[in-house]
Amino acid sequence: MNFVGLWTLIKREMKxxxxxxxxxxxxxxxxxxxxxxxxxxxxxSRIKGIQGVSYAQFLLPGLVMMQVIDxxxxxxxxxxxxxxxxxxxxxxxxxxxxxxxIVFGYVFGSVLRTFLIANAIMxxxxxxxxxxxxSWGLYVAVLVLVAVLFASLGIIFxxxxxxxxNIAVLTTFAITPLVFVGGVFTSIHLLPPVVAHxxxxxxxFYTIDxxxxxxxxxxxxxxxxxxxxxxxxxxxxxxxxxxxxRAGYKLRT
Amino acid sequence: xxxxxxxxxAIAVHHLVKRYGDATAVNGISFAVExxxxxxxxxxxxxxxxxxxxxxxxxxxVDGGRIEVFGRDVSTAWRKARRLIGLAPQEYNFxxxxxVREILFYQAGYYGLRPRDVTTRVDALLxxxxxxxxxxxxxxxxxxxxxxxLTLARALVHDPQIVxxxxxxxxxxxxxxxxLWETLRALRREGKTIVLTTHYIEEAEAxxxxxxxxxxxRMVALETTEGLLRSHARDELTITLAHPLQAPPPMLAHFSxxxxxxxxxxxxxxxxxxxxxxEALALLGREGIDVEAVNTERATLQDVFLxxxxxxxx
Numbered sequence: 001m002n003f004v005g006l007w008t009l010i011k012r013e014m015k016x017x018x019x020x021x022x023x024x025x026x027x028x029x030x031x032x033x034x035x036x037x038x039x040x041x042x043x044x045s046r047i048k049g050i051q052g053v054s055y056a057q058f059l060l061p062g063l064v065m066m067q068v069i070d071x072x073x074x075x076x077x078x079x080x081x082x083x084x085x086x087x088x089x090x091x092x093x094x095x096x097x098x099x100x101x102i103v104f105g106y107v108f109g110s111v112l113r114t115f116l117i118a119n120a121i122m123x124x125x126x127x128x129x130x131x132x133x134x135s136w137g138l139y140v141a142v143l144v145l146v147a148v149l150f151a152s153l154g155i156i157f158x159x160x161x162x163x164x165x166n167i168a169v170l171t172t173f174a175i176t177p178l179v180f181v182g183g184v185f186t187s188i189h190l191l192p193p194v195v196a197h198x199x200x201x202x203x204x205f206y207t208i209d210x211x212x213x214x215x216x217x218x219x220x221x222x223x224x225x226x227x228x229x230x231x232x233x234x235x236x237x238x239x240x241x242x243x244x245x246r247a248g249y250k251l252r253t
Numbered sequence: 254x255x256x257x258x259x260x261x262x263a264i265a266v267h268h269l270v271k272r273y274g275d276a277t278a279v280n281g282i283s284f285a286v287e288x289x290x291x292x293x294x295x296x297x298x299x300x301x302x303x304x305x306x307x308x309x310x311x312x313x314x315v316d317g318g319r320i321e322v323f324g325r326d327v328s329t330a331w332r333k334a335r336r337l338i339g340l341a342p343q344e345y346n347f348x349x350x351x352x353v354r355e356i357l358f359y360q361a362g363y364y365g366l367r368p369r370d371v372t373t374r375v376d377a378l379l380x381x382x383x384x385x386x387x388x389x390x391x392x393x394x395x396x397x398x399x400x401x402x403l404t405l406a407r408a409l410v411h412d413p414q415i416v417x418x419x420x421x422x423x424x425x426x427x428x429x430x431x432x433l434w435e436t437l438r439a440l441r442r443e444g445k446t447i448v449l450t451t452h453y454i455e456e457a458e459a460x461x462x463x464x465x466x467x468x469x470x471r472m473v474a475l476e477t478t479e480g481l482l483r484s485h486a487r488d489e490l491t492i493t494l495a496h497p498l499q500a501p502p503p504m505l506a507h508f509s510x511x512x513x514x515x516x517x518x519x520x521x522x523x524x525x526x527x528x529x530x531x532e533a534l535a536l537l538g539r540e541g542i543d544v545e546a547v548n549t550e551r552a553t554l555q556d557v558f559l560x561x562x563x564x565x566x567x
Contacts, residue, residue, distance in 0.1 A: 002332070008362025016350045087346035091407075094310045094340050095363035096332035253273070253304075253313045 005097045013109020028067035032121045051218040057131040061212040062184030064121050068114045072147040075110040076154030077167045099246035110151030138214035145234045146207045152237035159250050178204040188220045261324030263288045263446040270317030278304040280470035291441050293461030294450040301470040302450040310340045339413035341404045343420040347392040354388040357410045364411035378406040398429045415446045468562045489550045490522045495543035504536045
């Protein structure tokens with residue numbers, strides 16, 4: 001095991017995140033703040049509470065998940081695509097680094113970036129909405145699982161992409177719509193029955209539902225369902241990303 | 254290197270095959286680079302040089318054959334094999350988020366070396382390659398020559414036994430080319446095994462002790478540079494006469510004299526010993542043929558290359 005190599009890659013990913021801090025760290029924090037003000041505090045004051053908390057407090061965990069999903073996918077997909085595009089990834093490919101170390105390094109780099117963003121939003125929640133997670137263990141566990149899931153998807157799409165625009169396909173046509181209808185803004189119990197049933201087919205719904213439980217202690221489908229679903233999706237995505245890097249897919253000719 | 258198998262060559266390539274779809278880029282080539290050798294890998298563009306290099310360093314998956322580095326199979330003992338090689342690729346592939354000094358530290362890190370273990374070496378490499386003043390600059394701020402030197406410094410940061418350079422002087426000016434040649438000679442004196450691909454034939458002739466010529470994925474020559482010149486090219490001697498001739502003088506027939514088709518004053522000979530030259534001059538004098546000059550043209554690797562591949566290097 002090349003621990004120094006792995007740590008070097010993680011450091012490199014963090015360095016990259018801080019070099020483009022105005023693109024990748026401040027925007028999700030500021031946009032969440034705006035969501036909280038506009039939807040949570042302004043409009044939310046006219047909405048009666050959901051799951052026993054105010055609408056703004058209900059909204060916050062969904063917003064955290066939204067930024068975690070976006071941040072984790074964006075970090076790994078753009079980083080690995082750029083490294084492929086500039087051939088800088090060859091620095092690692094000719095070095096004694098295994099596929100496992102490369103995938104873990106990229107994923108861990110994404111997890112660290114999203115932890116930073118998620119915790120900044122969590123602190124905003126404490127200061128502005130007086131809400132804190134009720135289960136810190138679950139907060140961390142779901143955060144890690146979801147960050148790993150979307151970082152792995154980022155690696156998969158970052159490897160498949162032929163041009164930078166390809167990376168946005170998953171975000172624009174799948175992630176963003178599914179996040180918005182996946183329970184960020186409302187409980188599925190408030191949706192028409194048909195739409196509520198359709199929501200159960202939305203994989204992102206389970207990530208938000210499981211994470212919200214760490215704040216409100218309540219869930220639409222129950223933690224016993226959402227957590228294993230998230231865990232299974234994460235394991236599958238990580239395994240596919242690992243298999244692609246191990247096979248040298250679009251990395252080694 | 255204590256645990257390296259004894260006597261194994263630095264690089265041994267056995268029946269290497271690499272295909273891209275229906276095209277066979279490398280078609281069963283075998284060769285060995287001995288320890289401490291300065292090996293030149295020549296071939297026209299698309300002949301399979303870079304593909305072979307990529308297979309050795311792990312950037313290309315092979316479809317057949319085996320590659321060993323100091324006796325270690327690059328596909329099974331890849332960690333140990335890769336630690337022994339430093340690659341200076343043709344393309345600049347630096348991490349654009351890192352500064353010059355960081356590029357060296359991070360590359361060492363990928364090879365498992367902690368920053369504190371390589372600080373002295375990084376500083377020495379920056380000094381050696383004239384990059385100390387640019388240590389905190391980003392690559393975009395470097396000149397082409399500096400980027401080329403950084404490529405070499407990065408290849409050396411983990412102190413490899415083998416340095417592989419893919420077209421190291423492509424696109425650089427004459428001054429830098431000579432400077433890089435001197436650096437490569439110094440590395441050779443330090444005991445490194447050096448493998449060089451180039452399409453500058455004179456570069457290979459000036460630097461390399463052994464040469465492999467690859468054409469359409471097949472090795473068409475593999476010899477010492479001297480051996481190649483001896484076996485595939487000949488020095489040529491020209492005697493320039495005061496007056497043109499209609500045909501080569503019959504008394505010089507046993508020296509295989511030819512009349513230059515473009516200049517009837519020139520008689521050309523291959524492999525004429527000094528004794529044979531004096532005899533030829535005496536025979537010409539006896540026949541009253543005045544001689545104005547005698548010139549020898551040394552055979553070059555370019556002649557060998559053209560003879561073996563039937564085309565120029567580019």
